[in-house]
Amino acid sequence: MEAARTEQSAAGKSSVKRGSSDRWMALLFLLPSFLLIVIFVYGFIGWTGYVSLTNWNSLVPDMSFAGLKNYVFLFSDFRFQADLRNTLFFTILFIGLVILLGLSLAILLDQKIKGESIFRNIFFFPMALSFVVTGVVWQWILNPSTGVNLFLQTFGIQPKWYTDTNILAGFQWGQIEFGLPAALIAVGLAAVWQMTGFSLAMYIAGLRAIPDETREAARMDGATEFQIYRHVILPQLHPITVSVIIIMAHISLKIFDLIYSMTGPGANFVTDVPGVYMFETTFRGNYYANGAAIAIVMLLSVAVFMVPYLINSRKGAS
Amino acid sequence: MVLRGVAKPASYLILIAASLFFLMPVYVMVITSLKPLDEITLDQMWTWPSAIDVSSYSEAFTKLAPNLMNSFYLVVPATLLSALLGAMSGYVLSKWRFKGSEVLFTLMLFGMFIPYQSILIPLIQFLREIGLYNSIPGLIFVHVVYGIPITTLMFRNFYVNIPDEMIESAKIDGANFLGIFRHIMVPLSLSGFVVVAIWQFTNIWNEFLFAVTITTAEQQPVMVALQNLSGSQIVQWNVQMAGALLAALPTLLVYILLGKYFVRGLLAGSVKG
Numbered sequence: 001m002e003a004a005r006t007e008q009s010a011a012g013k014s015s016v017k018r019g020s021s022d023r024w025m026a027l028l029f030l031l032p033s034f035l036l037i038v039i040f041v042y043g044f045i046g047w048t049g050y051v052s053l054t055n056w057n058s059l060v061p062d063m064s065f066a067g068l069k070n071y072v073f074l075f076s077d078f079r080f081q082a083d084l085r086n087t088l089f090f091t092i093l094f095i096g097l098v099i100l101l102g103l104s105l106a107i108l109l110d111q112k113i114k115g116e117s118i119f120r121n122i123f124f125f126p127m128a129l130s131f132v133v134t135g136v137v138w139q140w141i142l143n144p145s146t147g148v149n150l151f152l153q154t155f156g157i158q159p160k161w162y163t164d165t166n167i168l169a170g171f172q173w174g175q176i177e178f179g180l181p182a183a184l185i186a187v188g189l190a191a192v193w194q195m196t197g198f199s200l201a202m203y204i205a206g207l208r209a210i211p212d213e214t215r216e217a218a219r220m221d222g223a224t225e226f227q228i229y230r231h232v233i234l235p236q237l238h239p240i241t242v243s244v245i246i247i248m249a250h251i252s253l254k255i256f257d258l259i260y261s262m263t264g265p266g267a268n269f270v271t272d273v274p275g276v277y278m279f280e281t282t283f284r285g286n287y288y289a290n291g292a293a294i295a296i297v298m299l300l301s302v303a304v305f306m307v308p309y310l311i312n313s314r315k316g317a318s
Numbered sequence: 319m320v321l322r323g324v325a326k327p328a329s330y331l332i333l334i335a336a337s338l339f340f341l342m343p344v345y346v347m348v349i350t351s352l353k354p355l356d357e358i359t360l361d362q363m364w365t366w367p368s369a370i371d372v373s374s375y376s377e378a379f380t381k382l383a384p385n386l387m388n389s390f391y392l393v394v395p396a397t398l399l400s401a402l403l404g405a406m407s408g409y410v411l412s413k414w415r416f417k418g419s420e421v422l423f424t425l426m427l428f429g430m431f432i433p434y435q436s437i438l439i440p441l442i443q444f445l446r447e448i449g450l451y452n453s454i455p456g457l458i459f460v461h462v463v464y465g466i467p468i469t470t471l472m473f474r475n476f477y478v479n480i481p482d483e484m485i486e487s488a489k490i491d492g493a494n495f496l497g498i499f500r501h502i503m504v505p506l507s508l509s510g511f512v513v514v515a516i517w518q519f520t521n522i523w524n525e526f527l528f529a530v531t532i533t534t535a536e537q538q539p540v541m542v543a544l545q546n547l548s549g550s551q552i553v554q555w556n557v558q559m560a561g562a563l564l565a566a567l568p569t570l571l572v573y574i575l576l577g578k579y580f581v582r583g584l585l586a587g588s589v590k591g
Contacts, residue, residue: 025495026414033407033466034422040463041429044437044444051439105336108329121577122337128573128580130524132541133566136548137343140350140555146360193340201581225325247587254433257526261545275527278435283531288439295435306431314424 045299052292059286070293078175080294082269083277087301089180090188090273091252097192098248099241102199107229110207120204127197135261138190162186162263165270181270187259194258195251199244206240207233246309250302274298351375351560358555374554378547378561384536385543386564389523391454392539396461397518403462404469404514405507409499411470412477413485423474430467430587434527445532452533460532461522469514472586476510477503509579516576517583520569540565 055066074080105123109116126134141147142161149158162183170179210233218228256275265272265280274294282291350358351374353367411423441460442451450456480503488498504511529539538546544565547558573580 022495023414023416026410026416029406029495030410033403033426033470036403036463037426037429037466040437040441041432042425044440045432047440048436048438101336105333108333111326111329113329113333119333119337122340124577124581125570125573126340126343127584128520128569129566130526130541130569132524132526132545133562134343136544136558136562137347139548140363140559141343141346143360146363150361150363193343198584201584205585250431254435256435257541260526261548275433275435279527279531282439291435292439295433295438298433299436302431302433306428310424310427310431314420314427 048292048295051289052296054289056288056292057286057290061288066289070289071297074290074293074297076175079265079269079272079277080274081174081176083272083274085176085178086181086184086269086271087253087273090184090191090255091249093180093184093188094191094195094252095245095248097188098196098199099244101192101196102244103203103237103241105196105200106203106207109204120200123200124197126194129194131194131255131258132261134190134194135258135263138186138193139262142186142189162266162271165267167270181266183263183266183270187262187271190262191252191255191258195248198247202240202244203237206237210236242309246305249305253301253305254298347559347563350556351378351563353556355554355556371556374556374560375564377554378557378564381547381557382540382543382561382564385538385540388454388533388537389539389541389568392457392461393519393522396458396465396522397515399458399462400465400469400518401473401511401514403466404471404473405504405511407466407470408473408475408477409503412474413480413482413498413503414495423470426467426470428467429464430471434464438527438531442531452537454533454537457528457532457537457539460528461518461525464528465518465522468587469518472514472517472583473507473510475586476507476513480506512576513579513583513586516572516579517586519572520580520583523569 051063052070053066053068055062055064055069057070105119109119113119139162143149144158144160144163147161149161152158160182164182164186166182167177167179168182170177172178214232214236215228218232223231254275255273256279259271259273260276260279263271265276274297278291278294278298281287281294346363349366350363352370352372353362354369354371354373357367407426411419445451445456445460450459484502485498488502493501523539524541525539526541526545529542530545533539533542544558544561547561
């Protein structure tokens, strides 16, 4: 009896001990990632924010306090105003087309199509490519003097694509002409070609998650295929559309490599975006404080979407 | 029923048209890269080459070979290390949760959505300070650090699906933290490891912003070198297209061979735990 009790308590004790050493191990496992994120994400964002408030606009660091001077400069700057316009219109165009094309293709593939996996692979593969490769290839395809224009000229149209300096439906606002820069349509085409795979994959996963019984029940009630999609299936895909919009928005707001390799800033900055401006002004022009200010504006524009989405998404998960 | 009879062929028609749109750049890349330079005239862009000429490949390869090697030296260690860190933190955040671990996880996830421009200036200062600026090890370090959020997310989501009962019974059998990780979590998440590795391989191979700002000339990965090909005075389109194909080949091969895993990684990136 006595022996059994001590044995039991010894076992209990050692398991407590082991439990606490396990907890220390857990901490040790998490610590490297935790520290790296704290320093290299949050610490560095703070440092960039600080740089954006200084006078460091030459090769030699000058950390004297400048207040909001760099931000005031940016928002009155022709190039940055053009960037904000371009980002806004590019984002709308890009997200709209990615959703429209992705959803349409997903619904078509949902019709028990023969060779469905072949089609899927064809639509997905550009996702595995670099934006730089996409930029280089589409620069050639949409070259105004060759490329698709060789076909289009038989119909008498010769779009100037990314060399077009027109602003569609433009009106003067601040220093810039506000409207959709025609050249962005060319960039948008390349971006849509590359990223539609993502929305398609999301929608296919969403459609598969809808049980067949749901469709059967609607069919029994006499609904046509069209009505089933319109009233039963599409509403259920709504959360997926939200995810696609958020993910595509953050890609669009920080886009850099595609535009840098395909067109650069463009004449009159018709294809310039904050990512390209930040890169050029910081690393080619040595305007570090200005570059930091652009980076902070980019971060805030992404955070406005991303923070609520992350919080919501995590809540839903746990 | 009648409608269905029309709808099916129409569906195929649209799908085939869409496929042509998606494949057209590949066609252009392939035929342009196989043409001799004198056939790269603007009005012959869509025509098949009269004779197959692979000289643009050898030229592109000579130019890009050192950078292709740089990319391999970068991608392999960066992928493995970031997967390892993600497996470690994902294990803790799924099976050893503590007060505040969910908040911590959400804070980590934010790191994968930031525009990297917002950390680039201090990052370069830091790399100069520790002597890793303009080096492949420097780039490896950067990709490991900024890969943590996505790899943690992916591993955490795999581990969550491993039933807690297995962990509990292993504990009763005397297994400790490391034992459970090595003998239960790792063997059961091998396909998860493949998904993470493919995802990181593809992303790091294709990455451009860090590559172009942290390295110069001889240290540059292939995407920067490809971009530089177009910076030269006379654009040799055949060489450029051959270069683009060469640079894209590794990730394309991975996609063709292991596409299923790639798409799983793609979907994991939209968060949801």
